[in-house]
Amino acid sequence: MGRTLGDGAKGAITENYIAQQLNANGHKLYYWESNNKAELDFVIQIENKIIPIEAKSWEAVRSQSLETFRKKYGIEKAIRISAKNFGFENGIKSVPLYAAWCVL
Template identity: 50%
Template sequence: MEQIKKPLENYRDIDAFKIYVSDLGLLCAKKDLAANDILYMVEEINDFKGGMAENYVNVQLSINSYYTYYWESERGAEVDFIIQRDGQLIPIEVKSADNTRAKSLKVYMDTYKPAYAIKLSTKNFGFEDNKKIVPLYAAFCI
């Protein structure tokens, strides 16, 4: 989705989509990951952590009845999720670690000037630069 306007459904690009699974346990089984690999986040799965965190957040958003969209600019900036809540379009960025620099989210915010954004990561709750910081474990309460 390159244009962000309400209603989001009218502007989605049906040729650009992401596929998520509804059960993270099955995802890990499909990838042949052991429970200890996930619990202790061993370094060998670093390349997979981001996708797994994003999939987890998608499941939580879906459980809370949000339709999820994502945004990608012509220059490759990407925001993981855009949701519509209380008449506002809210960008959501997902990070699998506490290094939460999100250049793409900044590009989105500078372009569309949302009321606020949400950034999920391993950091604790907070608020900085018009972004609500939410720990990944609390994605269900977005």
């Protein structure tokens, strides 16, 4: 019987991979957490714009934390990196994991 990674390990590996890709592209990485347990894995700044980034290791993604952050700070656009393909919906740019290096 083979062993598989649990969801927690997959999430941690995914976040680490994305952090490496963003860092390699010269982005200073920040993290955000609300009082209500909403959290964003990464927040970066490009020129004078704040860009929230959510990392997911699977296709079934919910973006409640992205929405909370966007509403609280008036952010128009956000990025979600996941197993889903490229797309753009409701101000959220979807980028597949394999393309995290070209997120911006």
